[in-house]
Amino acid sequence: MIKFFAAPAGPAAGAVLCLATAMAGNAALAATAAFDARFLHAGGAPAVDVSRFQHADSVPEGDQVLDIVINEQWKGRWLVPLRLQGDALRASPCYSDALLQALAIDRAQLAASVRRQLQPADSCLPLSALGIEASEALDYAGLRLTLQVAQQALLPIPLDYLPEEQWDSGTHAAFVDYRFNLYKQQSLADGQHWQQSFLGLRSGVNTGAWYWRHEGNLQVGDGIEQRYQPIASYVQRDVAAWNAQLTLGESYSRGAVFDSIAYRGLGLASDERMLPASQRGYAPTVSGVAHSTSLLTIRQRGVLVHESTVQPGPFEISDLYANSFSDDLEVTLKEADGNLRTFSVPYQAAPLALRPGARRFDFSLGRWRDSLGNTGVEHLQGSWQQGLSNRFSVHAGLISAQGYQSAALGGTLNSRLGAVALTVLGSQTDSVQQGPIAGHALRMNWRHVLAASATDLSASLTRSRPDFEGFNEFARARVDAGHGRGSQQNARLSARFALSQGLGEQGGRLALQVSQTQRWRQSGSDVGYSFGYFNRYGALGYGVTANREQSAATGHRNHFALTLSLPLGEGSRSSLSSSLNSDGKGRSATSTRISGAAGEHGQWGYGLGLTTSHDEQRNSAGADANVRYSGPGAEISGSLSQQRDYRLASVGAQGALVAHAGGLTAAQSLGESFAIVHAPGAARARLKQAPQVQLDSAGYGVLPQLLPYSLNTVELDPKGTSHEVELQLSSLQVIPRAGAAALLYYPTRSGRSALIDARLADGSVLPFGASVVDESGDELGLVGQGSRLHVRGVRQQGRLQVRWGEDAQQQCALAYRLPETSPANNVATLIHATCEPLQNVAGESGL
Structure with a gap:
């Protein structure tokens, strides 16, 4: 850390300073170097002792915390002994048995004599004495030790392995994370108002390795029951030995082998994030197109997980909290004219394939609960996944509750035709009227990625018998009716196929999805089709989408859209976008808007748009505007929109308060x-x-x-x-x-800055390169060009000592006093001082 900025007192001294700088920057000059101090004589100044400059990059003995990098991979921050070896003038790293173990050095490859020398707890050896193929480079100023170690000298663990000892549990803290949205609509025809507000909360308290959490939300609005909805309250900590998370309270099972179960009790489940990044095996992105300024809500299993206001045109929500559900997301768009559009986003994991030797488990014990906080039957759930080889993995699970048992068994096969996961599920439900009723279901998932052709194919199929009942359906029926079963509402057949196809650098991307659902005791099927094509022409991006939803109960609905996007200038943070939407039955809507970011750090966002709509009865046009500010303590947003028949406004805020x-x-x-x-x-x-x-x-x-x-x-x-x-x-x-x-x-x-023009008592300049120390004995720097000292972090008044040798005649002291206030132009204060001989100030403390 540099406290002084010094320059030579003359041309010759400048040459010496360059030489000293080169010495400090070249490891090859770590040995003793010598130069003639007479070059530093300028203006009759006394000679300066330069012996301390004759050893470049000196390192003192002691124990020092260093960042250690092995083969370009950071291995953590460790306490490393630095010892003088033989006649060396600088200390070098010394490696103990514990340090070698932490750095994953294979100690079994060390010679027996070396291992014996390392047995005492306080012993250590230099790298050269270990007998392994390795080299080291110590950057003492940067507190960094870089090692290059032959692969055979390392334990067979991933290069990106991060030892548990380096994991940080954090400090004691509490926080409240909030998301607020207020949406208000006014009809210009009759003056009626409609208003709805949403407040989502996620709070927590951290105590050591235990993390206490609560999630919930509140909806208030016209025609809505005002009720706080708790989602989950739990305490959690990791169990590093098992690469797992332990949860006590309200949580969810992972939903890999069985459907995810919300419970109140105890859970223990694998967390593959504890593995090195190279050994790790998801919340989806919700996207679509809004015809007007709309209220977007996203639910999962009936639980509201997101609500926000989106502007006309394409939107994308990519910041949903990740969870372990396997249920699809239910997305609802409430357009400004009151029209509701709903669609679902699949939230399913890829086939259950694992690496050889890898395993995942999920265990929970407690009471089933629903989204409103009601609890049901007690249950025990457990599942296990195991990778057996590069091609084959297996999984199994059990659920047991009073009146209900279920089992699952399956496997995953990786082949040239893709990965296929097949699971057979069985259930037995005790019925008061019919006794035990058994049923089964078959679930299959398939995915195949062809990298050469940029093709991503996936399909899923679930088929169940009418007597099969999932645990969630069983528990819901018990809560709702006390007895009875809901198997007649179960899906008999659910199938989905998806294709994502890249068409080369200029050809764009094609997406296709088909889904079908059939239910027991329901005629017909619910079928959905989705097609999209996306590409760029120069800077212009465009996309075409077509969707068809056909319901056995309500008939079919079509939706067609064309979207365009163009950045406004190279490197610009603003863009122009446009969209055209139609339902194929005479209803259409267009939107053209400009949006962008402003501010040095992009903290401001804005959007302006024009919209039109057309149906068989009338045409209308409108405008909207939105603004967003993202500051250090919160993000605040607002929007306004007006059409011929209505006006709406919204205000949003999200952020957090952290107590520490x-x-x-x-x-x-x-x-x-x-x-x-x-x-x-x-x-x-x-x-x-x-x-x-x-x-x-x-x-x-x-x-x-x-x-x-x-x-x-x-x-x-x-x-x-x-x-x-x-x-x-x-x-x-x-x-x-x-x-x-x-x-x-x-x-x-912290402290005042000053530029001190100092002279000896006889008016001569101070020796260039002389050291300057404060009253505590801390060295602040050197005397610079023109006998000036640039000091930072000093008190308003005090005394400094200048030394250019060990004798008292080669030292002097100067007193200084700074003005009460600092200069308004943020520069150092310039003062003048005389450096008195040390004997004249004898008895002064600290000198």
């Missing part, structure tokens, strides 16, 4: 894991990973998203901070556990 040992910090909406950043005094510093986030006046900020069990780098940008505050560290790395609130501390040095 340093106070309360406002933050953007949080992910599963996040970081509390603290740099004392560095107000207005920004996070490079989230440039919209600035540190507050107390030096705190929140990085809203970290990847659990992965290496995250968090960097601070000091631009905008006071010139009287200096970051001593600007980058940190962390591996958070799932749910952790990692505390990242960036030390700073």
Whole structure:
């Protein structure tokens, strides 16, 4: 860390400074170097002792925490002994048995004599004495040790393996994450109003390795029952030895072998994110086209998981919280004219194929519950998946409850024709009237990706007998009626086929999907068709979609759309888009809008649009506008829209409040894991990973998203901070556990800055290169060009000592006093001082 900016007192001294700089930057000059100090004599200044410059890159003995990188892979931050070896003038890393184990060095390959030397707990050896093919490079200034180690000397673990010892449980913290949306509509024909508001909450308290969570939402509006809907309350921690998460409270089973079950009780399930990234095996993206400013709601198994206002044209929701459901998402669009459009988005995992030796499990014990908080029968559920080879995996499961048993058994085959998962499920339900009733179902999933032709094919088929009953249907029937069964409402046949086909660099992409559902005791089938083609012509992007939904109960509905998008200028953050929608029965709508981002960090977003609609009875036109501001503590949005017959407005806000040992910090909406950043005094510093986030006046900020069990780098940008505050560290790395609130501390040095023009008592200049220390004995830097000292982090008044040798005659002290206030132009204060001989100030403390 540089405290002084110094330049030579003359041309000759400048040459010497360049030489010294070259020495410090070249590892080859680590041995003793010598140069003639007479080159530094300028203007009659005393000679300076340059012996301390004769050893480049000196490293002191001691134990130091270093970032260790092996074969270009970060292996964590470890305490490394630094020891002098033989006649060496700089200390080098010394490796203990514990450190070698942590770095995954294969100790079995060490010679027996080496292993014996490493047995004592306090012993360590230099790298050269280990007898392995390896090299090291120590960057002491950057606290970084880089190793190149032959593969045969390493344990057979993935290169991206991150040891559990480096996982961060975070600090004690509490938070409330909120999402608010207010939607209001007014009819211009009769003046009637309709209003609806939504508040989604996700709160938590972190205590060590235990993470307490609650999720719920509140809907208030005309014609809506005002009721807070709790979704889940639970406490969770990881069980690293099993690569699993332990959950107590209200949660959900994973939904891999059986359908996901909401329960209140205990759960233990695998979490493959704890594995190295190369060993890991999903929330889907919801997209569509809105004809007008619309209210979008997304539900899963009847639970409201998202609500927001979308503008006319294409939309995409990609920030849904990931969960373990296997149920499809139910999407509803309420258009401004009151028209409702609904569609579903598949939420199913790929076939249950695992790597050889890999395994997943899911266990839960408790009471079944529904989306309204009602509880039902007690149950025990367990499932296991196991990878046997590159081609074959198996899975099985059991569910047991009073009056109900179910079992599943299946396998997955990977072949040249794709991956196929086949599962046979059986159930037995005790009926008061009919006694035990048994049934079975067959479920098949298939996926095939042809990389050479950019083809992605997938299909799923579920077929069940009328006597088969899933556990959720059984539990729901018990809650609703106490007895009886709902198997007649079960799907008899559910099939889906999807194709995504790339057509080359210029050909675009083609998407096709067909689905069919048949139910017992229902004539006909529900069939859906979807077709899309997407491409670009130069900068212009375009897409054509066609959908048909045919219901046995309500008939068929068609939807056709053409979308266009064009960026406004190269590198521009704004774009022009247009869409045309039609139902094939005389109803159509168009939308043309300009949207973009503004601000240095894209914190502002905006959109302006014109819309038209046409049906057999009338035509109408309208306009809409929306704006968004994403600040360090929240994101706020608003929109206005007016058509001939109605006017609507909406306001939205999302963000979080985080309570921690340093106070309360406002933050953007949080992910599963996040970081509390603290740099004392560095107000207005920004996070490079989230440039919209600035540190507050107390030096705190929140990085809203970290990847659990992965290496995250968090960097601070000091631009905008006071010139009287200096970051001593600007980058940190962390591996958070799932749910952790990692505390990242960036030390700073605060104080006044000054440029001191100093002279000896006889008026001569100070020796160039002489060291300058403060009253605590800390070296601040060197005397610079023209006998000037550029100091930072000093008090308003004090005393500095200048040393150019060990004798008292080669030292002097100067007193300084800065003005009460700093210059308004954010520059260092210039003062003049005389450096008195040391004997004249004898007895002064700290010198």
